[in-house]
Amino acid sequence: xxxxxxxxxxxxxxxxxxxxxxxxxxxxxxxxxxxxxxxxxxxxxxxxxxxxxxxxxxxxxxxxxxxxxxxxxxxxxxxxxxxxxxxxxxxxxxxxxxxxxxxxxxxxxxxxxxxxxxxxxxxxxxxxxxxxxxxxxxxxxxxxxxxxxxxxxxxxxxxxxxxxxxxxxxxxxxxxxxxxxxxxxxxxxxxxxxxxxxxxxxxxxxxxxxxxxxxxxxxxxxxxxxxxxxxxxxxxxxxxxxxxxxxxxxxxxxxxxxxxxxxxxxxxxxxxxxxxxxxxxxxxxxxxxxxxxxxxxxxxxxxxxxxxxxxxxxxxxxxxxxxxxxxxxxxxxxxxxxxxxxxxxxxxxxx
Numbered sequence: 328x329x330x331x332x333x334x335x336x337x338x339x340x341x342x343x344x345x346x347x348x349x350x351x352x353x354x355x356x357x358x359x360x361x362x363x364x365x366x367x368x369x370x371x372x373x374x375x376x377x378x379x380x381x382x383x384x385x386x387x388x389x390x391x392x393x394x395x396x397x398x399x400x401x402x403x404x405x406x407x408x409x410x411x412x413x414x415x416x417x418x419x420x421x422x423x424x425x426x427x428x429x430x431x432x433x434x435x436x437x438x439x440x441x442x443x444x445x446x447x448x449x450x451x452x453x454x455x456x457x458x459x460x461x462x463x464x465x466x467x468x469x470x471x472x473x474x475x476x477x478x479x480x481x482x483x484x485x486x487x488x489x490x491x492x493x494x495x496x497x498x499x500x501x502x503x504x505x506x507x508x509x510x511x512x513x514x515x516x517x518x519x520x521x522x523x524x525x526x527x528x529x530x531x532x533x534x535x536x537x538x539x540x541x542x543x544x545x546x547x548x549x550x551x552x553x554x555x556x557x558x559x560x561x562x563x564x565x566x567x568x569x570x571x572x573x574x575x576x577x578x579x580x581x582x583x584x585x586x587x588x589x590x591x592x593x594x595x596x597x598x599x600x601x602x603x604x605x606x607x608x609x610x611x612x613x614x615x616x617x618x619x620x621x622x623x624x625x626x627x628x629x630x631x632x633x634x635x636x637x638x639x640x641x642x643x644x645x646x647x648x649x650x651x652x653x654x655x656x657x658x659x660x661x662x663x664x665x666x667x668x669x670x671x672x673x674x675x676x677x678x
Contacts, residue, residue: 344433347432349429352428354463356428358470358475359470362470369473374586378586385671385674386575386671386675411577416477417477428487431459431487434451438456451509453506453509457510457511457514459487459490461516469583476561495509497509545565568596571600575589586675591616593617593668594669597663597668598615598617605649609649612641617663618673620663621664626638642656
């Protein structure tokens with residue numbers, strides 16, 4: 328039976344290894360700790376300050392089925408936010424990555440000691456080092472740009488967990504450089520490894536797998552490049568209609584994009600569903616998305632004759648530009664403006 332004295336003696340004999348293990352794990356967890364203490368609060372303040380009180384009421388009514396009084400919406404919004412997006416939801420992912428890191432970093436510390444003693448490092452240690460390097464740098468970069476999510480932490484845990492088998496498997500391709508390959512493969516993200524593995528299988532087994540996916544439809548919208556499209560895809564948003572009627576607050580938290588940007592692309596997608604390629608032409612008239620169309624329709628119904636005349640002239644010129652009957656374009660604008668998602672976007676941008 329192992330006694331406390333035996334454990335203490337073992338820990339003393341391996342104190343350098345354990346110190347390296349703990350130090351490497353703390354370095355990995357530092358950006359996560361910073362995010363929980365500073366980044367999460369900053370994200371909540373960003374959303375809270377971006378939404379006027381009446382917009383919070385609109386959000387709860389449209390997306391959460393809230394039926395309470397409007398004057399209680401601020402308190403209810405805070406409660407709902409902390410329930411669905413609170414710090415506590417990060418604890419299990421961080422616990423998993425901590426346990427995996429402590430186990431693997433112990434083996435990595437042993438490998439570093441061998442290297443200091445000028446002994447050859449093993450492929451196992453090299454694979455762990457590669458996986459650790461990628462995950463640590465990925466966490467730091469995501470926290471710096473404010474894009475860390477629970478899924479990112481879980482992917483980091485998975486990346487470290489599979490670093491050994493993946494590194495050893497790729498090392499078999501060239502045993503003379505197995506250690507280098509094990510480390511090199513470790514610093515690739517899982518998505519890149521999947522693509523590499525498919526290509527290797529295609530070459531070895533003469534398969535014809537579709538490794539390259541068709542560009543997402545959301546990339547048609549202004550301001551969405553490939554990295555942002557991939558972040559939206561991680562949130563299960565791959566088409567414009569999905570984006571048009573998603574929960575903007577939920578999408579903000581799942582992608583860690585700014586709320587202002589999310590509301591902009593949601594507004595664009597709402598307009599694109601009705602107008603498609605014509606939206607690109609209408610942007611030259613200041614009609615970028617659902618918010619601007621709502622404003623135009625509001626001005627068309629204005630009691631101010633001058634304001635109404637200007638809006639009517641803009642509508643006429645826009646209809647001519649997209650080669651549509653003015654009444655047809657006006658009806659499309661009416662449908663966009665009356666959408667509940669458009670009303671939330673308008674409320675969130677107006678005081």
